[in-house]
Amino acid sequence: MDTLNNIVLEIQHYLSDYILIVALGFGGIWFSFRTGFIQVRGFKEGMRRTFGGLFSKKGDAGxxxxxxxxxxxxxxxxxxGTGNIAGAATAIAIGGPGAIFWMWVAAFLGMATIYCEAIMAQKYKKIGKDGVVTGGPVYYIRAAFQGVFGKVLAAIFAVLLIFALGFMGNAVQSNSIAASFHTAFGIPQWITGIVIAVICLFIFTGGMKRIAKVTELIVPLMAALYIAGSLIIIIYNWKNIPTAFYEIFVGAFAPEAIAGGAIGATISKAITKGVARGLFSNEAGMGSTPHAHAVAKVDHPVQQGYVAMIGVFIDTFIVLTMTALVIVTTRALPESYNAVSGGYTGAELSQFAYSLVYGKFGEIFIAICMFFFASSTIVGWYFFGEANIKYLFGAKAVPIYSVLVCVCVILGSLAKVDLVWNMADCFNSMMVVPNIIALFALSGMIKKTHDDYFKNFLPKHPELQKKKKK
Structure with missing residues (x-):
């Protein structure tokens, strides 16, 4: 087991620190230029579509x-998910506050990548034999590569996603909830695991309609709760806000210049940890979120592309940044920064930072947020895995898949198994490869679909142009 774990860690090291940073970084730059920096030009329209959908009457999923x-x-x-709490903390602990700047860079580029993923997922979505709309990278991979190569590449992606997210990933999410509840309330982890599994099974069996209802209710609530709780701490430490931004921007290019000295941080670590954690937090380029964007009811693929960009913005520039600012403004940094922390990393560092203001309630606050974040991630990842189960085995395999996911949720809550956590990360990384290859291959179709919206669709729908001007 130790040997296998070391092999997985070595593969993951080369994937996350080198291959994926280059592939996703170059991809973000390429798609930014290909779409005329749509993340800038289309930001206002994306916000209008997103928050217009929040406050308008919501349609039922079916x-x-x-x-x-x-x-x-x-x-x-x-x-x-847990990456917004633990991921930012880990990046800061290893790469210093400057890692947050590189997370922002990754998110900015990722907004263009996810825009392209969404419009391709919309363009190539399918209606299954059961009459249910489905879509995702497997379908645009097949469109990008005809013949055996396309089938094999799509199948590889589907298997990787099912294991990375549906099984191992959801076990990891469950463990995060169970561990935080045990720390905050003393509840045995197996009890938390069973409760989560029962709730999830109820949601899963309701199909797309129930999943949509749950996520549209939970997501605004959990975001508001976390942002409000974080802002209280940041405002409480308002005198440290200028210092925090100084450390983030200066630390991005010269970690050694930060007051106190960043003993363990270098610009290399700031970039690699910031970009890597940023990419895995917002999931742009991974091929996961296109499964959700594929089933959106829109008149043109670009309309959902706008909305997809805002998802990355909310994830990184708002939620993840809250975690980062809490850690930096409370001075809850690792010992190498001459701060008050006892050398915590990951979720423990986040919990420590919140407890500096909230005391014991800090642990409770993080536990509640972890429940919302991780449980909603379980639902989302289940949905993504379900689309690929249908692609490989048909709709009849979905009930079996639902039960297996719940079993993984229960087993994951019992103990943290390093091999499972590391394999989940590794499979996540491997998912990127077939997805990004297909996006590059479809670059011409992306450009064509993008241009069609502005040259053909909008002129035929002048009412949309009026809304954009407003």
Whole structure:
């Protein structure tokens, strides 16, 4: 087991620190130029579509898909997970506050990548034999590569996603909830695991309609709760806000210049940890969230592309940044920064930072947020895995898949198994490869679909242009 774990860690090291940073970084730059920096030009329209969907009457999800906002909520449910609490803390602990700057860079580029993923998922979505709309990278991979190669590449992606998210990933999420509840309330982890599994099975058996209802209710609530709780701490430490931004921006390029000295941080660590954690937090380029965006009921693929971009913005520039600012403004940094921390990393560092203001309630607050974040991620990842189960085995295999996911949730809550956690990360990384290859291959179709919206669709729908001007 130790040997296998070391092999997995070595593979993951080369994937996350080198291959994926280059592939996703270059991809973000390429798609930014290809779409005329749509993340800038289309930001206002994306916000209008997103929050217009939040406050307008929401359509019911059914076999014909979800409303645009429900699809976004399902995507954000998957994006905003334990990585927003533990990922930011780990990046800061290893790469210093400057890692946050590189997380922002990764998110900015990722907004263009996820825009392209969403419009391709919309363009190549399918209606299954059961009449249910489905979609995702497996379908646009097949469109990008005809013949045996396309079938094999799509199948590899589907298997990787099912194991990375549906099984191992959800076990990891369950463990995070169970561990935080045990710390905060003393509840045995197996009890938490069973409760989560029962709740999830109830949601799973309701199909797309119930999943959409749950995510559109939970996501705004959990985001508001976390942002409010974080802002209280940041405002409480308002005198440290200028210092925090100084450390983030200066630390991005010269970690050694930060007051106190960043003994363990270098610009290399700041970039690699910031970009890597940022990419895995917002999931742009991984091929996960396109499953949600594919089933949105929109008139043109670009309309959901706008919304998909805002998902990355919310995940990184708002939620993850809250965690980062709490850690930096409370001075809860690792010992190498001459701060008050006892050398915590990951979720423990986040819990420590919140407890500096909230005391014991800090642990309770993180436990509650972890429940919302991780449980919504379980629902989102289940939905993504379900689409690939249908692709490989048909709709009849879905009930079996539902039960297996719940078993993984229970087993995951019992103990943290390093091999399972590391394999989940490794499979996540491997998912990127077939997905990004297909996106590059479809670059011409992405450009064509993007241009069609502005040159053909909008002129035929002048009412949309009026809304954009408003």
């Amino acid at each position: 076999k014909d898909g979800m409303s645009s906002f429900q699809a976004l909520a399902t995507a954000i449910a998957a994006q905003v």
